[in-house]
Amino acid sequence: MSSQIIESVNSKLKNPLTIMKKELMSYYTTPIAYIVISVFLVVTGWFFFSTFFLFNQAELREFFKLLPFVFSFVIPAVTMRLFSEEKNTGSFEILMTLPLSLGDVVTGKLLAGIVFIISMLLPTIAYVISMIIVGSPDLGPVFGGYFGAILLGGAYASIGIFSSSLTRNQIISFIIGLVLCLILTLVDKFLFFLPSSALGFAQYLSADYHFKNFTRGIIDSRDIIYFLSVMAIGIIGTVQILEERR
Amino acid sequence: MISVSDLSKNYGDVQAVNNISFSIRKGEITGLLGPNGAGKSTTLRMLTCYLKPTSGKVCVGDYLSDENPNEVRSIIGYLPESAPIYGDMIVYDYLNYVAKIRGVRDKKRIKEMASLCGLTEMMHKNVSDLSKGFKQRVGLAHAMIADPEILILDEPTSGLDPNQIIEIRKLIREIGKEKTVILSTHILSEVEATCDRVIIIDKGKIVADNSTSELKASQGNESRISVKVANTDFDTLKEELRNISGVIDVIKTEDDNLTGATIITAADNEVRPDIFRRISDKGWILYEMLKESRSLENVFRELTRGESNE
Numbered sequence: 001m002s003s004q005i006i007e008s009v010n011s012k013l014k015n016p017l018t019i020m021k022k023e024l025m026s027y028y029t030t031p032i033a034y035i036v037i038s039v040f041l042v043v044t045g046w047f048f049f050s051t052f053f054l055f056n057q058a059e060l061r062e063f064f065k066l067l068p069f070v071f072s073f074v075i076p077a078v079t080m081r082l083f084s085e086e087k088n089t090g091s092f093e094i095l096m097t098l099p100l101s102l103g104d105v106v107t108g109k110l111l112a113g114i115v116f117i118i119s120m121l122l123p124t125i126a127y128v129i130s131m132i133i134v135g136s137p138d139l140g141p142v143f144g145g146y147f148g149a150i151l152l153g154g155a156y157a158s159i160g161i162f163s164s165s166l167t168r169n170q171i172i173s174f175i176i177g178l179v180l181c182l183i184l185t186l187v188d189k190f191l192f193f194l195p196s197s198a199l200g201f202a203q204y205l206s207a208d209y210h211f212k213n214f215t216r217g218i219i220d221s222r223d224i225i226y227f228l229s230v231m232a233i234g235i236i237g238t239v240q241i242l243e244e245r246r
Numbered sequence: 247m248i249s250v251s252d253l254s255k256n257y258g259d260v261q262a263v264n265n266i267s268f269s270i271r272k273g274e275i276t277g278l279l280g281p282n283g284a285g286k287s288t289t290l291r292m293l294t295c296y297l298k299p300t301s302g303k304v305c306v307g308d309y310l311s312d313e314n315p316n317e318v319r320s321i322i323g324y325l326p327e328s329a330p331i332y333g334d335m336i337v338y339d340y341l342n343y344v345a346k347i348r349g350v351r352d353k354k355r356i357k358e359m360a361s362l363c364g365l366t367e368m369m370h371k372n373v374s375d376l377s378k379g380f381k382q383r384v385g386l387a388h389a390m391i392a393d394p395e396i397l398i399l400d401e402p403t404s405g406l407d408p409n410q411i412i413e414i415r416k417l418i419r420e421i422g423k424e425k426t427v428i429l430s431t432h433i434l435s436e437v438e439a440t441c442d443r444v445i446i447i448d449k450g451k452i453v454a455d456n457s458t459s460e461l462k463a464s465q466g467n468e469s470r471i472s473v474k475v476a477n478t479d480f481d482t483l484k485e486e487l488r489n490i491s492g493v494i495d496v497i498k499t500e501d502d503n504l505t506g507a508t509i510i511t512a513a514d515n516e517v518r519p520d521i522f523r524r525i526s527d528k529g530w531i532l533y534e535m536l537k538e539s540r541s542l543e544n545v546f547r548e549l550t551r552g553e554s555n556e
Contacts, residue, residue, distance in 0.1 A: 018343065018346045018347055022335075025335065026335070029335075089330050089332075089333070090326065090328070091331060091332050092330075093291070094324075094326060094330060097295065097296050097319055097324045097326070098319060098344070098347050098348065099316045099319040099347065100316070100319075100347060
Protein backbone atom coordinates (compact mmCIF):
# COMPACT_ATOMS: atom_id res chain seq x y z
CA MET A 1 0.00 0.00 0.00
CA SER A 2 2.63 2.48 1.05
CA SER A 3 4.75 1.56 -1.93
CA GLN A 4 1.74 2.29 -4.13
CA ILE A 5 1.45 5.73 -2.61
CA ILE A 6 5.15 6.37 -3.17
CA GLU A 7 4.76 5.15 -6.74
CA SER A 8 1.85 7.51 -7.44
CA VAL A 9 3.62 10.47 -5.80
CA ASN A 10 6.68 9.65 -7.87
CA SER A 11 4.75 9.55 -11.11
CA LYS A 12 3.02 12.85 -10.19
CA LEU A 13 6.34 14.51 -9.48
CA LYS A 14 8.26 12.98 -12.37
CA ASN A 15 7.31 15.60 -14.95
CA PRO A 16 7.73 18.68 -12.72
CA LEU A 17 11.15 17.35 -11.68
CA THR A 18 12.20 16.78 -15.29
CA ILE A 19 11.16 20.35 -16.13
CA MET A 20 12.96 21.61 -13.03
CA LYS A 21 16.21 19.89 -14.02
CA LYS A 22 15.98 21.26 -17.53
CA GLU A 23 15.38 24.80 -16.26
CA LEU A 24 18.25 24.56 -13.78
CA MET A 25 20.51 23.38 -16.56
CA SER A 26 19.55 26.48 -18.55
CA TYR A 27 20.07 28.70 -15.51
CA TYR A 28 23.59 27.58 -14.84
CA THR A 29 24.75 27.43 -18.45
CA THR A 30 23.87 31.09 -19.07
CA PRO A 31 25.73 34.01 -17.49
CA ILE A 32 22.50 35.53 -16.12
CA ALA A 33 22.57 33.23 -13.10
CA TYR A 34 26.06 34.27 -12.06
CA ILE A 35 25.38 37.95 -12.67
CA VAL A 36 22.21 37.86 -10.57
CA ILE A 37 23.93 35.94 -7.77
CA SER A 38 26.86 38.38 -7.76
CA VAL A 39 24.61 41.42 -7.67
CA PHE A 40 22.57 39.89 -4.88
CA LEU A 41 25.67 39.10 -2.80
CA VAL A 42 27.25 42.52 -3.37
CA VAL A 43 24.07 44.38 -2.40
CA THR A 44 23.21 42.29 0.64
CA GLY A 45 26.87 42.12 1.69
CA TRP A 46 27.13 45.90 1.57
CA PHE A 47 23.97 46.44 3.63
CA PHE A 48 24.94 43.74 6.08
CA PHE A 49 28.54 44.74 6.78
CA SER A 50 28.05 48.51 6.58
CA THR A 51 26.04 48.43 9.80
CA PHE A 52 27.32 45.18 11.27
CA PHE A 53 29.86 46.71 13.63
CA LEU A 54 27.72 49.70 14.63
CA PHE A 55 25.30 47.85 16.86
CA ASN A 56 27.80 45.60 18.50
CA GLN A 57 25.32 42.76 18.22
CA ALA A 58 25.87 39.44 16.50
CA GLU A 59 22.71 39.11 14.43
CA LEU A 60 21.52 38.99 10.84
CA ARG A 61 18.71 41.46 11.45
CA GLU A 62 19.87 44.03 8.92
CA PHE A 63 20.37 41.36 6.27
CA PHE A 64 16.89 39.91 6.73
CA LYS A 65 15.26 43.32 7.15
CA LEU A 66 16.16 44.29 3.60
CA LEU A 67 15.65 40.87 2.07
CA PRO A 68 12.00 41.34 0.93
CA PHE A 69 13.02 44.58 -0.76
CA VAL A 70 16.13 43.08 -2.41
CA PHE A 71 14.19 39.98 -3.45
CA SER A 72 11.58 42.21 -5.13
CA PHE A 73 14.28 43.25 -7.58
CA VAL A 74 16.33 40.09 -7.85
CA ILE A 75 13.68 37.40 -8.13
CA PRO A 76 11.67 38.89 -11.03
CA ALA A 77 15.03 39.12 -12.82
CA VAL A 78 15.56 35.41 -12.20
CA THR A 79 12.09 34.36 -13.31
CA MET A 80 11.41 36.85 -16.12
CA ARG A 81 12.61 34.50 -18.83
CA LEU A 82 10.76 31.37 -17.72
CA PHE A 83 7.77 31.80 -20.03
CA SER A 84 8.61 34.99 -21.94
CA GLU A 85 11.63 33.41 -23.60
CA GLU A 86 9.72 30.26 -24.51
CA LYS A 87 7.02 32.37 -26.11
CA ASN A 88 9.51 34.57 -27.90
CA THR A 89 11.60 31.77 -29.41
CA GLY A 90 8.58 29.59 -30.12
CA SER A 91 9.78 26.68 -27.97
CA PHE A 92 6.55 27.21 -26.06
CA GLU A 93 4.80 25.38 -28.89
CA ILE A 94 7.00 22.34 -28.35
CA LEU A 95 6.48 22.49 -24.60
CA MET A 96 2.71 22.65 -25.03
CA THR A 97 2.58 19.71 -27.42
CA LEU A 98 4.48 17.37 -25.14
CA PRO A 99 2.25 15.18 -22.97
CA LEU A 100 2.48 17.52 -19.97
CA SER A 101 -0.20 19.30 -18.00
CA LEU A 102 0.15 23.04 -17.53
CA GLY A 103 0.27 22.43 -13.79
CA ASP A 104 3.34 20.19 -14.25
CA VAL A 105 5.07 22.83 -16.35
CA VAL A 106 4.40 25.74 -13.98
CA THR A 107 5.26 23.70 -10.88
CA GLY A 108 8.50 22.52 -12.47
CA LYS A 109 9.52 26.06 -13.30
CA LEU A 110 8.63 27.28 -9.80
CA LEU A 111 10.70 24.47 -8.26
CA ALA A 112 13.63 25.48 -10.46
CA GLY A 113 13.21 29.06 -9.25
CA ILE A 114 13.19 27.96 -5.61
CA VAL A 115 16.29 25.79 -6.03
CA PHE A 116 18.02 28.71 -7.70
CA ILE A 117 17.07 31.03 -4.83
CA ILE A 118 18.43 28.51 -2.32
CA SER A 119 21.71 28.41 -4.24
CA MET A 120 21.73 32.21 -4.15
CA LEU A 121 21.26 32.21 -0.38
CA LEU A 122 23.91 29.57 0.29
CA PRO A 123 26.94 31.90 0.07
CA THR A 124 25.36 34.16 2.72
CA ILE A 125 26.04 31.38 5.24
CA ALA A 126 29.42 33.12 5.29
CA TYR A 127 27.74 35.95 7.21
CA VAL A 128 26.54 33.47 9.80
CA ILE A 129 30.01 31.99 10.10
CA SER A 130 31.62 35.41 10.52
CA MET A 131 29.03 36.19 13.18
CA ILE A 132 29.82 33.03 15.07
CA ILE A 133 33.51 33.98 14.95
CA VAL A 134 33.01 37.46 16.38
CA GLY A 135 30.21 36.76 18.81
CA SER A 136 27.63 34.27 19.98
CA PRO A 137 24.50 34.83 17.93
CA ASP A 138 21.07 33.49 18.78
CA LEU A 139 20.66 30.84 16.08
CA GLY A 140 16.84 30.60 16.32
CA PRO A 141 16.17 33.81 14.34
CA VAL A 142 18.89 32.81 11.88
CA PHE A 143 17.33 29.45 11.06
CA GLY A 144 13.87 30.99 11.09
CA GLY A 145 15.09 33.73 8.79
CA TYR A 146 16.53 31.32 6.25
CA PHE A 147 13.43 29.16 6.32
CA GLY A 148 11.31 32.26 5.82
CA ALA A 149 13.62 33.51 3.08
CA ILE A 150 13.05 30.32 1.08
CA LEU A 151 9.26 30.68 1.47
CA LEU A 152 9.46 34.37 0.59
CA GLY A 153 11.60 33.57 -2.43
CA GLY A 154 9.14 30.88 -3.56
CA ALA A 155 6.22 33.29 -3.23
CA TYR A 156 8.00 36.00 -5.22
CA ALA A 157 9.14 33.45 -7.80
CA SER A 158 5.53 32.38 -8.36
CA ILE A 159 4.62 36.04 -8.89
CA GLY A 160 7.56 36.40 -11.30
CA ILE A 161 6.45 33.32 -13.23
CA PHE A 162 2.93 34.69 -13.41
CA SER A 163 4.15 37.97 -14.88
CA SER A 164 6.40 36.03 -17.26
CA SER A 165 3.35 34.21 -18.62
CA LEU A 166 1.71 37.53 -19.49
CA THR A 167 4.15 38.70 -22.15
CA ARG A 168 6.79 37.53 -24.58
CA ASN A 169 8.99 40.52 -23.65
CA GLN A 170 11.36 39.78 -20.77
CA ILE A 171 11.78 43.43 -19.77
CA ILE A 172 8.03 43.92 -19.45
CA SER A 173 7.81 40.67 -17.55
CA PHE A 174 10.52 41.90 -15.15
CA ILE A 175 8.77 45.21 -14.54
CA ILE A 176 5.36 43.65 -13.90
CA GLY A 177 6.97 41.17 -11.50
CA LEU A 178 8.89 43.93 -9.77
CA VAL A 179 5.78 46.05 -9.27
CA LEU A 180 3.74 43.13 -7.91
CA CYS A 181 6.52 42.08 -5.52
CA LEU A 182 7.04 45.67 -4.34
CA ILE A 183 3.32 45.98 -3.65
CA LEU A 184 3.44 42.84 -1.50
CA THR A 185 6.56 44.11 0.28
CA LEU A 186 5.36 47.63 0.94
CA VAL A 187 1.61 47.27 1.34
CA ASP A 188 1.76 47.67 5.13
CA LYS A 189 4.16 50.62 4.95
CA PHE A 190 1.40 52.89 3.61
CA LEU A 191 -1.13 52.09 6.27
CA PHE A 192 -1.74 55.74 7.03
CA PHE A 193 -3.49 56.08 3.68
CA LEU A 194 -6.00 53.43 4.58
CA PRO A 195 -9.07 53.50 6.81
CA SER A 196 -8.45 51.76 10.12
CA SER A 197 -10.84 48.96 9.21
CA ALA A 198 -8.53 47.90 6.35
CA LEU A 199 -5.42 47.89 8.52
CA GLY A 200 -5.49 44.27 9.54
CA PHE A 201 -6.26 43.18 6.01
CA ALA A 202 -3.41 45.19 4.51
CA GLN A 203 -1.09 43.80 7.13
CA TYR A 204 -2.19 40.27 6.33
CA LEU A 205 -1.43 40.86 2.64
CA SER A 206 2.07 42.11 3.37
CA ALA A 207 4.85 39.63 2.64
CA ASP A 208 7.20 41.75 4.74
CA TYR A 209 4.94 41.46 7.81
CA HIS A 210 4.82 37.65 7.60
CA PHE A 211 8.50 37.37 6.86
CA LYS A 212 9.38 39.48 9.92
CA ASN A 213 7.91 36.82 12.20
CA PHE A 214 10.36 34.26 10.84
CA THR A 215 13.32 36.58 11.45
CA ARG A 216 12.30 36.81 15.09
CA GLY A 217 12.62 33.06 15.28
CA ILE A 218 8.87 32.48 15.34
CA ILE A 219 7.66 29.80 12.94
CA ASP A 220 3.90 30.26 12.82
CA SER A 221 1.65 28.13 10.64
CA ARG A 222 -0.26 31.28 9.62
CA ASP A 223 2.85 32.71 8.01
CA ILE A 224 3.70 29.43 6.30
CA ILE A 225 0.13 29.21 4.98
CA TYR A 226 0.36 32.79 3.72
CA PHE A 227 3.44 32.08 1.62
CA LEU A 228 2.15 28.74 0.38
CA SER A 229 -1.10 30.44 -0.66
CA VAL A 230 0.78 33.10 -2.61
CA MET A 231 2.65 30.30 -4.41
CA ALA A 232 -0.59 28.43 -5.12
CA ILE A 233 -2.28 31.59 -6.40
CA GLY A 234 0.74 32.27 -8.61
CA ILE A 235 0.61 28.76 -10.08
CA ILE A 236 -3.14 28.79 -10.62
CA GLY A 237 -3.03 32.29 -12.12
CA THR A 238 -0.27 31.27 -14.52
CA VAL A 239 -2.13 28.13 -15.60
CA GLN A 240 -5.27 30.21 -16.17
CA ILE A 241 -3.42 32.77 -18.28
CA LEU A 242 -1.70 30.10 -20.40
CA GLU A 243 -4.92 28.15 -20.85
CA GLU A 244 -6.83 31.31 -21.77
CA ARG A 245 -4.39 32.29 -24.50
CA ARG A 246 -4.38 28.96 -26.29
CA MET B 247 -7.19 7.52 -36.82
CA ILE B 248 -7.84 11.24 -36.98
CA SER B 249 -11.16 12.83 -37.65
CA VAL B 250 -11.83 16.51 -37.77
CA SER B 251 -15.31 17.94 -38.00
CA ASP B 252 -16.41 21.53 -38.62
CA LEU B 253 -13.16 22.89 -37.27
CA SER B 254 -12.75 26.68 -37.16
CA LYS B 255 -10.24 29.01 -35.61
CA ASN B 256 -10.53 32.77 -35.35
CA TYR B 257 -7.78 35.15 -34.36
CA GLY B 258 -9.79 38.22 -33.43
CA ASP B 259 -11.61 39.16 -36.61
CA VAL B 260 -9.43 37.03 -38.84
CA GLN B 261 -10.78 33.60 -39.63
CA ALA B 262 -7.69 31.45 -40.12
CA VAL B 263 -9.49 28.14 -40.49
CA ASN B 264 -13.06 28.07 -41.66
CA ASN B 265 -15.23 25.06 -40.94
CA ILE B 266 -13.09 22.26 -42.30
CA SER B 267 -13.75 18.55 -41.96
CA PHE B 268 -11.65 15.58 -42.97
CA SER B 269 -10.58 12.25 -41.67
CA ILE B 270 -7.34 10.40 -42.03
CA ARG B 271 -6.95 6.67 -41.93
CA LYS B 272 -4.17 4.78 -40.24
CA GLY B 273 -1.02 4.34 -42.31
CA GLU B 274 -1.73 7.17 -44.70
CA ILE B 275 0.73 9.89 -45.61
CA THR B 276 -1.31 13.01 -46.07
CA GLY B 277 -0.01 16.28 -47.44
CA LEU B 278 -1.61 19.50 -46.34
CA LEU B 279 -0.99 21.87 -49.18
CA GLY B 280 -1.70 25.54 -49.52
CA PRO B 281 -0.21 28.95 -50.19
CA ASN B 282 1.30 30.94 -47.35
CA GLY B 283 -1.25 31.94 -44.76
CA ALA B 284 -3.82 29.40 -45.92
CA GLY B 285 -4.30 27.98 -42.43
CA LYS B 286 -2.06 24.90 -42.66
CA SER B 287 -0.10 25.55 -39.50
CA THR B 288 -3.19 26.61 -37.59
CA THR B 289 -4.91 23.36 -38.53
CA LEU B 290 -1.92 21.29 -37.43
CA ARG B 291 -1.66 23.27 -34.19
CA MET B 292 -5.24 22.39 -33.38
CA LEU B 293 -4.61 18.71 -34.14
CA THR B 294 -1.69 18.72 -31.69
CA CYS B 295 -3.70 20.50 -28.96
CA TYR B 296 -1.49 23.58 -29.02
CA LEU B 297 -4.38 25.82 -30.04
CA LYS B 298 -7.94 25.50 -28.91
CA PRO B 299 -10.42 25.44 -31.80
CA THR B 300 -12.98 28.26 -31.82
CA SER B 301 -15.51 25.63 -32.79
CA GLY B 302 -15.57 22.07 -34.03
CA LYS B 303 -14.10 18.80 -32.88
CA VAL B 304 -10.82 16.97 -33.25
CA CYS B 305 -10.73 13.27 -32.51
CA VAL B 306 -7.35 11.54 -32.47
CA GLY B 307 -7.22 7.81 -31.93
CA ASP B 308 -9.87 7.17 -29.30
CA TYR B 309 -9.57 10.58 -27.70
CA LEU B 310 -11.24 13.94 -28.10
CA SER B 311 -8.67 16.69 -28.04
CA ASP B 312 -10.58 18.97 -25.72
CA GLU B 313 -11.29 16.23 -23.19
CA ASN B 314 -8.02 14.28 -23.10
CA PRO B 315 -5.37 16.61 -24.50
CA ASN B 316 -2.52 14.76 -22.82
CA GLU B 317 -3.53 11.38 -24.25
CA VAL B 318 -3.73 12.99 -27.68
CA ARG B 319 -0.33 14.63 -27.23
CA SER B 320 1.26 11.38 -26.15
CA ILE B 321 0.32 9.54 -29.36
CA ILE B 322 1.39 12.42 -31.61
CA GLY B 323 4.95 13.30 -32.49
CA TYR B 324 5.02 16.90 -33.65
CA LEU B 325 7.58 19.00 -35.46
CA PRO B 326 6.51 22.64 -35.37
CA GLU B 327 7.37 25.01 -38.18
CA SER B 328 11.08 25.98 -38.13
CA ALA B 329 11.78 23.62 -35.19
CA PRO B 330 11.93 26.09 -32.27
CA ILE B 331 14.21 24.10 -29.97
CA TYR B 332 15.89 25.39 -26.82
CA GLY B 333 19.11 27.00 -28.03
CA ASP B 334 21.01 26.74 -24.77
CA MET B 335 20.89 22.94 -24.58
CA ILE B 336 23.18 20.46 -26.26
CA VAL B 337 21.48 18.06 -28.64
CA TYR B 338 21.94 15.02 -26.40
CA ASP B 339 20.50 16.75 -23.33
CA TYR B 340 17.57 17.96 -25.33
CA LEU B 341 16.71 14.54 -26.74
CA ASN B 342 17.20 13.02 -23.31
CA TYR B 343 14.80 15.57 -21.83
CA VAL B 344 12.11 14.83 -24.42
CA ALA B 345 12.64 11.09 -24.02
CA LYS B 346 12.12 11.39 -20.27
CA ILE B 347 8.90 13.36 -20.60
CA ARG B 348 7.58 10.96 -23.20
CA GLY B 349 8.43 8.04 -20.96
CA VAL B 350 11.13 6.47 -23.12
CA ARG B 351 13.31 4.53 -20.72
CA ASP B 352 15.78 2.99 -23.12
CA LYS B 353 18.75 5.33 -23.59
CA LYS B 354 19.70 3.42 -26.75
CA ARG B 355 16.69 4.98 -28.43
CA ILE B 356 18.40 8.39 -28.34
CA LYS B 357 21.41 7.00 -30.17
CA GLU B 358 19.16 5.24 -32.67
CA MET B 359 17.31 8.44 -33.44
CA ALA B 360 20.58 10.33 -33.73
CA SER B 361 21.95 7.98 -36.33
CA LEU B 362 18.63 7.79 -38.17
CA CYS B 363 18.53 11.57 -38.47
CA GLY B 364 22.26 11.93 -39.12
CA LEU B 365 22.98 13.72 -35.85
CA THR B 366 25.63 11.46 -34.34
CA GLU B 367 28.40 13.99 -34.92
CA MET B 368 26.33 16.84 -33.49
CA MET B 369 25.25 15.32 -30.18
CA HIS B 370 27.49 17.53 -28.07
CA LYS B 371 26.87 20.82 -29.82
CA ASN B 372 24.61 23.57 -28.59
CA VAL B 373 21.37 23.65 -30.53
CA SER B 374 21.87 27.38 -31.18
CA ASP B 375 25.18 26.61 -32.94
CA LEU B 376 23.57 24.22 -35.43
CA SER B 377 22.69 25.16 -38.98
CA LYS B 378 19.03 25.30 -39.89
CA GLY B 379 19.12 21.90 -41.53
CA PHE B 380 20.59 20.20 -38.50
CA LYS B 381 18.14 21.97 -36.22
CA GLN B 382 15.37 20.60 -38.40
CA ARG B 383 16.83 17.12 -37.94
CA VAL B 384 16.88 17.55 -34.18
CA GLY B 385 13.22 18.50 -34.49
CA LEU B 386 12.54 15.32 -36.46
CA ALA B 387 14.40 13.20 -33.93
CA HIS B 388 12.42 14.89 -31.17
CA ALA B 389 9.13 14.10 -32.93
CA MET B 390 9.97 10.44 -33.52
CA ILE B 391 11.75 9.57 -30.31
CA ALA B 392 8.81 7.92 -28.59
CA ASP B 393 7.83 6.04 -31.74
CA PRO B 394 4.42 7.74 -31.88
CA GLU B 395 1.41 6.40 -33.77
CA ILE B 396 0.94 9.69 -35.55
CA LEU B 397 3.59 12.01 -36.87
CA ILE B 398 2.67 15.60 -37.66
CA LEU B 399 5.31 17.59 -39.50
CA ASP B 400 4.93 21.27 -40.27
CA GLU B 401 7.10 22.03 -43.33
CA PRO B 402 9.58 19.25 -42.55
CA THR B 403 12.00 19.96 -45.38
CA SER B 404 12.22 23.75 -45.18
CA GLY B 405 15.79 24.89 -44.79
CA LEU B 406 17.34 21.61 -45.87
CA ASP B 407 19.69 21.19 -48.80
CA PRO B 408 18.57 19.08 -51.79
CA ASN B 409 20.40 15.95 -50.60
CA GLN B 410 18.90 16.21 -47.15
CA ILE B 411 15.46 16.81 -48.64
CA ILE B 412 15.69 13.55 -50.55
CA GLU B 413 16.88 11.76 -47.42
CA ILE B 414 14.11 13.17 -45.26
CA ARG B 415 11.48 12.32 -47.87
CA LYS B 416 12.79 8.77 -47.97
CA LEU B 417 12.61 8.68 -44.19
CA ILE B 418 9.03 9.96 -44.18
CA ARG B 419 8.03 7.33 -46.77
CA GLU B 420 9.70 4.69 -44.63
CA ILE B 421 7.86 5.78 -41.50
CA GLY B 422 4.62 6.15 -43.42
CA LYS B 423 4.54 2.41 -44.08
CA GLU B 424 3.52 1.77 -40.49
CA LYS B 425 2.53 5.13 -39.07
CA THR B 426 0.12 7.85 -39.93
CA VAL B 427 1.91 10.93 -41.19
CA ILE B 428 0.54 14.39 -41.86
CA LEU B 429 2.85 16.97 -43.33
CA SER B 430 2.23 20.49 -44.45
CA THR B 431 4.07 22.17 -47.24
CA HIS B 432 3.74 24.76 -49.93
CA ILE B 433 6.13 22.84 -52.18
CA LEU B 434 4.12 20.84 -54.63
CA SER B 435 6.77 18.40 -55.71
CA GLU B 436 7.08 17.37 -52.08
CA VAL B 437 3.49 16.20 -52.00
CA GLU B 438 3.93 14.42 -55.31
CA ALA B 439 7.05 12.70 -54.03
CA THR B 440 5.87 11.63 -50.59
CA CYS B 441 2.13 11.70 -50.08
CA ASP B 442 -0.61 9.19 -50.80
CA ARG B 443 -3.22 11.81 -50.35
CA VAL B 444 -3.42 15.54 -50.55
CA ILE B 445 -5.69 18.07 -48.91
CA ILE B 446 -5.45 21.49 -50.51
CA ILE B 447 -6.35 24.40 -48.28
CA ASP B 448 -6.85 27.97 -49.36
CA LYS B 449 -8.03 30.84 -47.15
CA GLY B 450 -8.96 28.45 -44.36
CA LYS B 451 -11.13 26.20 -46.53
CA ILE B 452 -10.53 22.82 -48.11
CA VAL B 453 -10.59 23.20 -51.87
CA ALA B 454 -9.56 19.66 -52.72
CA ASP B 455 -9.21 16.40 -50.85
CA ASN B 456 -8.18 13.42 -52.90
CA SER B 457 -5.48 10.88 -53.50
CA THR B 458 -2.47 12.40 -55.21
CA SER B 459 -2.85 10.38 -58.42
CA GLU B 460 -6.60 10.92 -58.71
CA LEU B 461 -6.21 14.62 -58.27
CA LYS B 462 -3.67 14.76 -61.05
CA ALA B 463 -5.89 12.72 -63.38
CA SER B 464 -9.27 14.21 -62.64
CA GLN B 465 -8.62 17.83 -63.36
CA GLY B 466 -9.11 19.53 -66.68
CA ASN B 467 -10.58 18.74 -70.05
CA GLU B 468 -8.11 20.64 -72.14
CA SER B 469 -4.37 20.38 -72.59
CA ARG B 470 -1.71 22.89 -73.52
CA ILE B 471 1.12 22.60 -75.98
CA SER B 472 3.74 25.30 -76.21
CA VAL B 473 5.81 25.79 -79.38
CA LYS B 474 8.69 27.99 -80.39
CA VAL B 475 9.10 28.64 -84.06
CA ALA B 476 11.52 30.68 -86.19
CA ASN B 477 11.02 32.43 -89.58
CA THR B 478 7.47 33.57 -89.00
CA ASP B 479 5.41 36.03 -86.99
CA PHE B 480 2.71 35.18 -84.47
CA ASP B 481 -0.32 36.17 -86.55
CA THR B 482 0.62 33.95 -89.49
CA LEU B 483 1.43 31.13 -87.11
CA LYS B 484 -1.86 31.52 -85.31
CA GLU B 485 -3.79 31.59 -88.62
CA GLU B 486 -2.09 28.35 -89.68
CA LEU B 487 -2.55 26.49 -86.39
CA ARG B 488 -6.18 27.52 -85.93
CA ASN B 489 -7.02 25.40 -88.96
CA ILE B 490 -6.03 22.18 -87.24
CA SER B 491 -9.10 20.37 -85.99
CA GLY B 492 -9.18 20.11 -82.19
CA VAL B 493 -7.33 23.36 -81.55
CA ILE B 494 -9.41 25.62 -79.35
CA ASP B 495 -7.18 28.64 -79.10
CA VAL B 496 -3.67 29.91 -79.76
CA ILE B 497 -2.12 32.33 -77.29
CA LYS B 498 1.00 34.40 -77.81
CA THR B 499 3.92 33.79 -75.47
CA GLU B 500 6.90 36.05 -75.17
CA ASP B 501 10.27 35.02 -76.52
CA ASP B 502 13.34 37.06 -77.42
CA ASN B 503 14.19 35.74 -80.89
CA LEU B 504 11.59 33.14 -81.75
CA THR B 505 7.85 33.25 -82.11
CA GLY B 506 6.22 31.58 -79.15
CA ALA B 507 2.69 30.27 -78.86
CA THR B 508 0.64 28.17 -76.52
CA ILE B 509 -1.92 25.98 -78.22
CA ILE B 510 -4.94 24.91 -76.25
CA THR B 511 -6.63 21.74 -77.40
CA ALA B 512 -9.21 19.28 -76.21
CA ALA B 513 -7.61 16.89 -73.75
CA ASP B 514 -8.19 13.69 -75.69
CA ASN B 515 -7.06 15.11 -79.01
CA GLU B 516 -3.54 14.40 -80.20
CA VAL B 517 -2.58 17.32 -82.48
CA ARG B 518 1.18 17.33 -82.21
CA PRO B 519 1.86 15.50 -85.52
CA ASP B 520 -0.39 18.00 -87.31
CA ILE B 521 1.36 20.94 -85.72
CA PHE B 522 4.74 19.61 -86.76
CA ARG B 523 3.70 18.87 -90.32
CA ARG B 524 2.10 22.25 -90.92
CA ILE B 525 5.06 24.12 -89.54
CA SER B 526 7.57 22.16 -91.56
CA ASP B 527 5.44 22.36 -94.74
CA LYS B 528 5.57 26.14 -94.51
CA GLY B 529 9.35 26.03 -94.24
CA TRP B 530 9.37 27.41 -90.69
CA ILE B 531 11.71 25.92 -88.18
CA LEU B 532 10.36 24.30 -85.06
CA TYR B 533 12.75 24.81 -82.15
CA GLU B 534 10.61 23.54 -79.32
CA MET B 535 7.36 21.72 -78.74
CA LEU B 536 6.27 20.82 -75.25
CA LYS B 537 3.11 19.29 -73.93
CA GLU B 538 2.51 20.62 -70.44
CA SER B 539 1.76 17.71 -68.16
CA ARG B 540 -1.04 18.29 -65.74
CA SER B 541 1.06 18.29 -62.65
CA LEU B 542 -0.27 19.05 -59.23
CA GLU B 543 1.21 22.45 -59.78
CA ASN B 544 -1.41 23.33 -62.39
CA VAL B 545 -4.18 21.80 -60.36
CA PHE B 546 -3.07 23.76 -57.34
CA ARG B 547 -2.81 27.01 -59.23
CA GLU B 548 -6.22 26.58 -60.75
CA LEU B 549 -7.87 25.67 -57.47
CA THR B 550 -6.36 28.48 -55.47
CA ARG B 551 -6.76 31.06 -58.21
CA GLY B 552 -10.41 30.12 -58.70
CA GLU B 553 -11.08 30.78 -55.05
CA SER B 554 -9.63 34.26 -55.10
CA ASN B 555 -11.63 35.31 -58.16
CA GLU B 556 -14.93 34.63 -56.45
